[in-house]
Amino acid sequence: MMCIKAKYFDLNRILLLIIGLWPYQQSKLDRLRFIFFLGILTTAILFQFTTFLNSKCTANFVIKILSNSLIFTIFVIQYIFFAINIETMKDLLTQLQYVYDQLKDECENAIVEKYNCNAKRHTIVLTAFCICSICALIVAQFWSNVIGIILPINVSQAHRLPVMAEYFVDQEKYFSLILLHLDAAICVGSGVLLSTGTMLIAYLEHICGLFKISSYRIKHAMRAIVLQNISTKNDTLMLEEIRCAVDIHRQAMELSKTLTSKFEAMLFCLIAIGVILLSLNLFQIFQIPLNGDNVDEILIPSVVVFASILYMFCANYLGQYITDHNNHVFVTVYNVQWYIAPLYVQKLILFLLLRNAKDFTIDVGGLYIASLESFATLVKASVSYFTVIYSTQ
Structure with a gap:
């Protein structure tokens, strides 16, 4: 028996083990790791909001704090919801294992391998992108110090944190520790998004593979009807193959619906926060030059805007993909020659046609449908909210 956890989700297993969320291994150490990482993320949010205690709460100041703190809020939401639904992921993997155990055709196994390669390719690319981004952020933080060593100047440069935070200590004296905490929060949050996101991508890729297997079984069954003489024995075999095609199609839809329903609340939160985050950072980009701030401050909002759009696109593309x-x-x-099949085979095919008369979509609570059209709607809504905020200044 093939173990899909070891063969198809090995990379995802490593990433989830790092953050303590691999469904099949939940030791006390994993729980402690989860609590420790969650503590880093929540304290990073807390110390950003404490800036309101020592600063004047102007509209621009509030927007600046929210545009940074919402990023860490997304990290926490995705971390907590994935931890809550860890048994759900275990059950979904078990169901997928059961489906794959029923595969006997080599062509069907080849389809599974193809979609598994797609999933691993996405995981590797996103992991490399995440690592490079974190390295670039760390280098950017220390770049001024490196330049100061290479080209020494007499003017001392003040230390600056990547986000505004108030730790109620001497920031100059404890700058290294504060920066270490914020960088740790960014690394942990990025790891959470990477590991949980790639796990969901891999699982949805395998669901798409099940849809492809259903198409293959239908083609294979109808091709056999065309090439072979119709007899009672052949009719029985064709009927069984069509029935298997209908069954795996049903299982693929049920697996995707179960996955969506369990993470419905998380998706609602991410959609709302994503739109707000994109709007606020677009406002930041246009507001910095007007306020006469340093042009290099535009870097972080630009990165956040790019990451938000990329995240929205990937999520909606997966829905469109399904x-x-x-x-x-x-x-x-x-397109198959279903009309030459026996009547009871035609009835099964008619059942599939009727089921597919209505598009099967990944919807969130019946209010939002994941698709490329919805991605455009989210971006349009974000730009609209940005326009409203900008017009009020």
Whole structure:
């Protein structure tokens, strides 16, 4: 029996083990690691909001704090919800294992391998991108010190944190420790997004593979009807293959619906915060030159805007990806020579046609449908809110 955890989710297992969220290994050490990392993230948010105690709460100041603290809020939300649904992920992997245990055709196994390669490719690319981004951030923080060593100047440069935070200590004296805490929070948060996000991507890739297997089974069954003489024995075999195609199609839809329903609250929060975050950072980008601030301060809001748009696009593209694969099953059923099949086979095919008459989508509470059109809607809404905020200044 093939173990999908070891063969298909090995990279995801390593990433989730680092943050203590691998469903099949929950020791006391993993729980302590989860509490420790969650503490780093929550304290990073807390020390950003404490700046309101010692500063004048102007509109621009509030926007600046929120545009940074919401990033860490996303980290915490995704971390907590994934921890809450860790048993759900374990059950989903078990269900996927059961489906794969029923595969016997080498072509079907080849389809699984293809989509597994896609999942691993996405995981590797996103991991490399995350590591490079963190390294670039750390280098940027110490770049001025490096320049000061290479080209010494007499003017002392004040230390500056990547985000505004109040620790109620001498910031100059304890700058290294404060910076270490914030950098640790950024690294942990990035690791949370990377590990949980790539796990969900890998799982949805395998669901798409199930849709593809359903299309293959339909083609294979109808091809056999065309090439072979119709007999009672052959009819029984064709009926069984069509039934298996319908069954795996049903299982693929159920797995995707279960995954969406369990993470529905998390998705609602991420959608709302993502729109607000994008709007506030767009405002930051346009406001910095007007206030006469340093141009280099525009770097962080620009990175956040790029990351927010990329995150929204990837999430909605996955929803569109699922819908397209389901539609491909419909196109396959429609294009095969179903009219030459026996009547009871045609009834099964008609069942698939009727089921696919309505698009199968990844929807969140019936209010939001993950698709490229919805991605455009989110970006448009963010720009609209930015315009409203900007017009009020």
